[in-house]
Amino acid sequence: MSSTDARPGETKKGGPTPDDPQAQAAARSAERDAISEALESRLMAIEAAARFHHVELDRDELRYPKGSTPSPASLVEWVRDGGLWCRAVRMRFGQLLKVEVASPVILLLRDGSAAILTTVDPARNIVWLKDPRAPSGDPPVAVDELRLSQVWSGETMLLRAIRELTDENAPFSFLWVWGLVRQEGRLLRDIVYGSVALAVLALVPPIMVMTVLDRVLTYKSLSTLSLISLFVVLATLYETMLGHARRKITYIIGARVDAKITLHVFKRMLRLPLDFFERQQAGVITYNIAQVNKIREFMTGKMMTTVLDFITLIVIVPVIFFIQPTLAWLTMACAGLIAVIIVLFIGPVNRAIGRWTQAETQKSSVLVETLHGIRTVKSLAMEPQQRENWDRRTATSVQLRLEASDLSNWPQTLITPLEGFMTRGVVLVGAALAIMDPASVNPGLIIAYMMISGRVASPLANLAKAMDDLQEVRIAVGFVQSVVNQAPESVNPAAGLRPRFEGNIEYNKVNYSYPGTKTRALDGVSFEVPAGTMLGLVGKSGSGKSTITRLLQGITRDYEGFVKLDGNDLREINLGHMRRAFGVVLQENFLFRGTIRENIIAGRPGMTLTDAVRAARLAGAEEFIERMPNGYETWIEEGSPNLSGGQRQRLAIARSVIHDPRLLILDEATSALDPESEALVNANLTRLGKGRTMVIVSHRLTSLTECDQILVLDKGKVVDMAPHLVLVERCSVYRQLWLQQNRHLEGGGVRASGPAPVLAQGD
Ligand SMILES: Nc1ncnc2c1ncn2[C@@H]1O[C@H](COP(=O)(O)OP(=O)(O)OP(=O)(O)O)[C@@H](O)[C@H]1O
Ligand SMILES: [Mg+2]
Numbered sequence: 001m002s003s004t005d006a007r008p009g010e011t012k013k014g015g016p017t018p019d020d021p022q023a024q025a026a027a028r029s030a031e032r033d034a035i036s037e038a039l040e041s042r043l044m045a046i047e048a049a050a051r052f053h054h055v056e057l058d059r060d061e062l063r064y065p066k067g068s069t070p071s072p073a074s075l076v077e078w079v080r081d082g083g084l085w086c087r088a089v090r091m092r093f094g095q096l097l098k099v100e101v102a103s104p105v106i107l108l109l110r111d112g113s114a115a116i117l118t119t120v121d122p123a124r125n126i127v128w129l130k131d132p133r134a135p136s137g138d139p140p141v142a143v144d145e146l147r148l149s150q151v152w153s154g155e156t157m158l159l160r161a162i163r164e165l166t167d168e169n170a171p172f173s174f175l176w177v178w179g180l181v182r183q184e185g186r187l188l189r190d191i192v193y194g195s196v197a198l199a200v201l202a203l204v205p206p207i208m209v210m211t212v213l214d215r216v217l218t219y220k221s222l223s224t225l226s227l228i229s230l231f232v233v234l235a236t237l238y239e240t241m242l243g244h245a246r247r248k249i250t251y252i253i254g255a256r257v258d259a260k261i262t263l264h265v266f267k268r269m270l271r272l273p274l275d276f277f278e279r280q281q282a283g284v285i286t287y288n289i290a291q292v293n294k295i296r297e298f299m300t301g302k303m304m305t306t307v308l309d310f311i312t313l314i315v316i317v318p319v320i321f322f323i324q325p326t327l328a329w330l331t332m333a334c335a336g337l338i339a340v341i342i343v344l345f346i347g348p349v350n351r352a353i354g355r356w357t358q359a360e361t362q363k364s365s366v367l368v369e370t371l372h373g374i375r376t377v378k379s380l381a382m383e384p385q386q387r388e389n390w391d392r393r394t395a396t397s398v399q400l401r402l403e404a405s406d407l408s409n410w411p412q413t414l415i416t417p418l419e420g421f422m423t424r425g426v427v428l429v430g431a432a433l434a435i436m437d438p439a440s441v442n443p444g445l446i447i448a449y450m451m452i453s454g455r456v457a458s459p460l461a462n463l464a465k466a467m468d469d470l471q472e473v474r475i476a477v478g479f480v481q482s483v484v485n486q487a488p489e490s491v492n493p494a495a496g497l498r499p500r501f502e503g504n505i506e507y508n509k510v511n512y513s514y515p516g517t518k519t520r521a522l523d524g525v526s527f528e529v530p531a532g533t534m535l536g537l538v539g540k541s542g543s544g545k546s547t548i549t550r551l552l553q554g555i556t557r558d559y560e561g562f563v564k565l566d567g568n569d570l571r572e573i574n575l576g577h578m579r580r581a582f583g584v585v586l587q588e589n590f591l592f593r594g595t596i597r598e599n600i601i602a603g604r605p606g607m608t609l610t611d612a613v614r615a616a617r618l619a620g621a622e623e624f625i626e627r628m629p630n631g632y633e634t635w636i637e638e639g640s641p642n643l644s645g646g647q648r649q650r651l652a653i654a655r656s657v658i659h660d661p662r663l664l665i666l667d668e669a670t671s672a673l674d675p676e677s678e679a680l681v682n683a684n685l686t687r688l689g690k691g692r693t694m695v696i697v698s699h700r701l702t703s704l705t706e707c708d709q710i711l712v713l714d715k716g717k718v719v720d721m722a723p724h725l726v727l728v729e730r731c732s733v734y735r736q737l738w739l740q741q742n743r744h745l746e747g748g749g750v751r752a753s754g755p756a757p758v759l760a761q762g763d
Helices: 004-011 020-051 074-082 093-098 145-153 175-181 185-202 204-219 222-270 274-281 284-291 292-323 325-372 374-379 384-436 444-486 544-550 574-582 596-601 609-618 622-627 645-656 675-689 724-730 731-744 756-762
Strands: 085-090 104-110 113-123 126-130 141-144 150-158 503-512 521-528 534-540 560-565 581-585 661-669 693-697 709-714 717-723
Touching: 004 185, 020 074, 020 104, 020 113, 020 150, 074 085, 074 150, 093 126, 093 145, 126 222, 141 145, 145 150, 175 185, 175 222, 175 292, 175 444, 185 204, 185 222, 185 292, 204 222, 204 444, 222 284, 222 292, 222 444, 284 292, 284 325, 284 444, 292 325, 292 444, 325 374, 325 384, 325 444, 374 384, 384 444, 503 544, 521 544, 521 709, 521 717, 534 544, 534 731, 544 661, 544 693, 574 581, 581 645, 596 609, 596 645, 609 622, 609 645, 609 675, 645 661, 645 675, 675 693, 709 724, 709 731, 717 724, 717 731, 724 731
Parallel strands: 534 693, 534 709, 581 661, 661 693
Antiparallel strands: 085 150, 104 113, 104 150, 113 126, 126 141, 503 521, 503 560, 709 717
8 A cells, every 4th residue: 555655755766867868758757657646646635525525526627737737726726616615725733633624634745646634633643644546445544743744845725515604605695795894804903903093193182282272371381382292293193104004904905805796796697597697687787786896885985984983982982071071961962863863864765765776777777788789779770769768767867866865965964063063062062161160161171172072973974974875785785686696507516417428318208488488498399319410400480499409508407307418317417517518509609809719719728729720620710710810819809890790600610619529509500691601611510510419400401401310399399300301201390391491492392302412422
């Protein structure tokens, strides 16, 4: 049995002698083997740990630069993509001894391999390690600190299944965001300390003024004045720096929380099922997600300052009672009144803002819709309608906004005189007190009190505004929730089988209705496609052809019956794994901003220009790409205005075959093409289909004649399935469709002489 701590010695021993090239080459290849062997052990350790949590990791998902070994960071990313909690940390032996080995802990060894920590024994100062490559029956090996330090520098990977509240599966809520803010604990503490210090410093000027008025002016003492001045300068300096630091920390927290929320929300949005996006307008989704900014701004701005202001209050309130209790009571009474006013207005203001926000959403969806459909808007000269629509929505929104601000203006208005009294009224009351009882109240004290009590008023007024904002934020949270908290496409992205696909498809009594509809889009559909063959799907519009391909891609999984891939139930297969293994071309394909090469490669790891060229050739796109000014480096803008429909389509086909998928789905992929481009693509179909299963949906039956089988659908039911020639003979629905399209060829005859030679060629 190979113990983990013995291995690195083996790989390092027997280095090449510098003057023997053959030995050097042999040593290099041995070293390469050792590296890949070490990597294998690392991957096996991680897979074993993931399996412990019932997660099967897919090595195809591990991303790292070709020709190097994956860094701990990319390993962590790999495990996280698999749906587990994972972190790479640096540990010392002492810390290792304290680990509770509830689940496997992986030690990344210096030679690139790994060991699994199974048990620790703090009493004897040893840990028990297991070599991931050792047979499962082998017992772990006991290792002490000295031996471990020779092979392990402290790099450790921790995996966990249970997620914390602020993790990606937790529902989005106010508390969730607050949890993120709270994670910045150390910075928050610094801010609190800073705020207490600032609050104390805020007391300096009033006390100074009091002293100057009462002592310096009365006794005309210049030396006291200089001393006080020095003190004031120092305090101001300190206050300035502290304020700067506090703001800076707030910004840092804001930026960090912002990054975390944005990443999370985007990730969650991508996990939503396609039919969510089909049901919702893009404008509404965009608007809802943009509300995240409001929440973050509030959490790290308004809410933070309000909390900090309260800290100031805690420091100041005792001081005002100390200076003059009567005046302090007056101040507190005003504060209480302000609070009552705020509370009374919360509800109505809240509702008004809700109405306004709803109008805003509708307004922005008009904008997005117009932008998305701008071609149609322009070509149908729909500008006046759209403008009118926009005008109307804007008017509603503006009106509701005015109503809302009108309402929220009231508490502000009512609070202003109270605030005024707290700062200026006290002077008058103080003066009256001074006249009645000159011994206890003098002018300096009144001024000082006035200055301090101003600090009580402004936090309260801020609180009023914060309350207002809190309502708005609550609505914003609701908006974000309406997107982010939807059920994701698959609950656990890591779950499910990850088989190698052969390409055999089987539908067995599949029924499916779209949500909210009564009629069945698919009704008892059964058929089988052997691996490596071509299936054509025909039928009238709305007969369910696209639905069959949607089910096959796992876009919707709540159908009745079975869809099987190589005998595995589709619902048991990991979605990401499955879709990566497929190629899909639709009628309208989106090309991303970037070069042609980037669009063909579409972010797949390890693909090079050579692969892109091969795919382009297969799709019949090579010729036009090479005619482009910059060839494969030609830049495509959003919406690809510099490409024709046919060119765009051929790029999409190239993109879908670059990874050599076992299953290729073409749904009306050539319908929008001119006959010449269509002929080009069709001529390539057999080449495209070589070695893979193809499902082709097409309205033009001539492009399906070479298919091994053609499935005829009508109103969601399978009418027949056979090769073209047989269908023309025996299937009336098919014959009718064929005649409609090819009457000019046949001269009214039923026998399809046209496609026969093509088929003969294919054989
Ligand atoms: N997102 C959806 N929501 C509700 N019903 C839908 C949806 N998509 C399709 N349908 C309905 O399901 C049925 C089958 O639609 P499907 O898109 O599969 O037809 P198709 O054969 O691909 O038609 P076409 O040739 O026009 O593309 C139709 O009756 C359609 O109205
Ligand atoms: Mg369709």
